[in-house]
Amino acid sequence: MKTKPLILVTNDDGIRAPGLRSLIEVMTKIGEVVVVAPDSPRSGMGHAITINSPLHCDKIKVTDGPQLEYSCSGTPADCVKLAINELLNKKPDLCVSGINHGSNSSINVVYSGTMSAAIEAGIEGVPAIGFSLLDFKWNADFKPLKKYIKKISLEALEKGIPKDVVLNVNFPLLQNTKIKGMKICRQARAHWIEEFDKRTNPMGREYYWLTGTFINEDKGEDTDEWALNNGFISIVPTQFDLTAHHSLQRLNTWTL
Amino acid sequence: MKTKPLILVTNDDGIRAPGLRSLIEVMTKIGEVVVVAPDSPRSGMGHAITINSPLHCDKIKVTDGPQLEYSCSGTPADCVKLAINELLNKKPDLCVSGINHGSNSSINVVYSGTMSAAIEAGIEGVPAIGFSLLDFKWNADFKPLKKYIKKISLEALEKGIPKDVVLNVNFPLLQNTKIKGMKICRQARAHWIEEFDKRTNPMGREYYWLTGTFINEDKGEDTDEWALNNGFISIVPTQFDLTAHHSLQRLNTWTL
Numbered sequence: 001m002k003t004k005p006l007i008l009v010t011n012d013d014g015i016r017a018p019g020l021r022s023l024i025e026v027m028t029k030i031g032e033v034v035v036v037a038p039d040s041p042r043s044g045m046g047h048a049i050t051i052n053s054p055l056h057c058d059k060i061k062v063t064d065g066p067q068l069e070y071s072c073s074g075t076p077a078d079c080v081k082l083a084i085n086e087l088l089n090k091k092p093d094l095c096v097s098g099i100n101h102g103s104n105s106s107i108n109v110v111y112s113g114t115m116s117a118a119i120e121a122g123i124e125g126v127p128a129i130g131f132s133l134l135d136f137k138w139n140a141d142f143k144p145l146k147k148y149i150k151k152i153s154l155e156a157l158e159k160g161i162p163k164d165v166v167l168n169v170n171f172p173l174l175q176n177t178k179i180k181g182m183k184i185c186r187q188a189r190a191h192w193i194e195e196f197d198k199r200t201n202p203m204g205r206e207y208y209w210l211t212g213t214f215i216n217e218d219k220g221e222d223t224d225e226w227a228l229n230n231g232f233i234s235i236v237p238t239q240f241d242l243t244a245h246h247s248l249q250r251l252n253t254w255t256l
Numbered sequence: 257m258k259t260k261p262l263i264l265v266t267n268d269d270g271i272r273a274p275g276l277r278s279l280i281e282v283m284t285k286i287g288e289v290v291v292v293a294p295d296s297p298r299s300g301m302g303h304a305i306t307i308n309s310p311l312h313c314d315k316i317k318v319t320d321g322p323q324l325e326y327s328c329s330g331t332p333a334d335c336v337k338l339a340i341n342e343l344l345n346k347k348p349d350l351c352v353s354g355i356n357h358g359s360n361s362s363i364n365v366v367y368s369g370t371m372s373a374a375i376e377a378g379i380e381g382v383p384a385i386g387f388s389l390l391d392f393k394w395n396a397d398f399k400p401l402k403k404y405i406k407k408i409s410l411e412a413l414e415k416g417i418p419k420d421v422v423l424n425v426n427f428p429l430l431q432n433t434k435i436k437g438m439k440i441c442r443q444a445r446a447h448w449i450e451e452f453d454k455r456t457n458p459m460g461r462e463y464y465w466l467t468g469t470f471i472n473e474d475k476g477e478d479t480d481e482w483a484l485n486n487g488f489i490s491i492v493p494t495q496f497d498l499t500a501h502h503s504l505q506r507l508n509t510w511t512l
Contacts, residue, residue: 045302050300110379184508187498189497196337236498241442242495243492254440256438
């Protein structure tokens with residue numbers, strides 16, 4: 001690529017999140033960067049879009065650097081729609097989302113605002129990658145991730161991501177050990193068992209907090225969960241054709 | 257099935273929506289019905305869940321009938337989590353979501369609150385079906401759909417929906433013609449081209465309304481779009497393993 005690639009950067013933890021700032025630092029070394037991110041955290045937003053209320057979008061500058069930045073009142077998917085269809089004057093060469101503070105591996109991909117932004121870009125024909133670190137802390141250490149993010153992004157720009165596929169990249173939480181490498185994986189079969197913490201407010205009305213326990217039912221060594229639990233970075237090619245093609249034939253035996 | 261099946265009913269248009277009321281009427285003829293639905297419309301919510309604020313849930317009665325009803329302050333996915341993990345004392349035999357006022361065919365499945373509720377049930381191991389009518393009107397005529405919904409639901413209860421698969425059922429908008437039948441389909445490849453309607457509020461601040469045009473790039477006669485445009489009900493088996501298995505091999509050629 002002779003001219004600098006145009007890179008759209010977004011996330012779901014909000015435009016001031018340290019994970020986003022780390023991602024911007026890596027991307028400004030690779031290309032021309034435009035940031036369009038939610039004005040406040042939007043975790044667990046899934047692929048929500050804003051239909052029934054107006055969107056605000058302000059040009060701001062959170063940290064020094066060559067990047068352009070826009071703060072948006074919408075969801076992560078809104079940010080991508082607004083960027084591609086309104087704010088940018090050409091289609092980005094790459095869209096990166098994250099670095100998410102927390103896991104988007106296995107079934108978490110379904111609830112993830114980070115991945116919904118990347119998927120939205122993919123739907124609109126823009127190569128896209130979501131990055132997440134298995135650490136919920138606001139001040140998590142993103143520094144060791146940078147060289148891997150650069151490598152994956154450059155490879156994506158050079159080789160191209162398969163059509164209608166978006167990459168879901170998760171980094172393991174490491175304390176004293178080092179990252180062992182990267183693995184192309186499939187999404188592990190897993191689910192959450194919810195526990196609702198039931199309380200009573202000062203006015204006597206009951207309410208619930210959603211909490212839960214993650215259950216991995218899938219011990220396959222080709223899964224993202226296995227990779228992450230064994231010190232590897234997981235890269236799952238993720239698609240938005242949700243058709244369960246393998247079950248078409250069985251359903252055709254139904255009497256309808 | 258000797259005892260009456262337990263059926264969980266939910267939606268994304270809110271507990272007072274006529275589409276939900278029609279679905280309840282069908283389901284009370286089949287089984288024991290518990291309704292857990294959002295207290296107000298939650299369209300375009302995708303698979304959002306409520307992590308950062310408490311959930312309220314009130315037992316109410318909107319229309320006469322044998323069903324139990326709960327109105328919930330959360331998203332469609334929250335409603336299903338709350339129902340399965342907290343409100344019901346056994347796992348439902350079926351979860352139905354809808355009838356959505358509007359289309360959830362092709363790429364719309366990704367943005368759909370209706371389908372996110374069905375998918376959440378699927379993730380938790382409950383057979384699930386989302387129903388939608390291609391008519392956004394609040395007073396749309398749901399009556400002609402009832403016999404089809406009953407047939408599909410009875411077939412699902414009897415034959416079982418394949419594991420890790422959720423059905424996405426869409427009904428065509430018909431004026432003077434009749435429904436031609438039902439078709440098992442794949443999700444058409446399509447996307448929206450967004451148009452942002454930019455305005456200025458009385459205080460001089462700019463804002464946007466999200467609007468768009470649906471673009472179907474896929475003329476396949478095995479797609480949901482083809483079926484709906486030709487007077488058929490489309491049934492797409494939908495999965496929540498988002499892995500693009502076909503692209504694993506190609507990504508393994510990357511230098512990582």
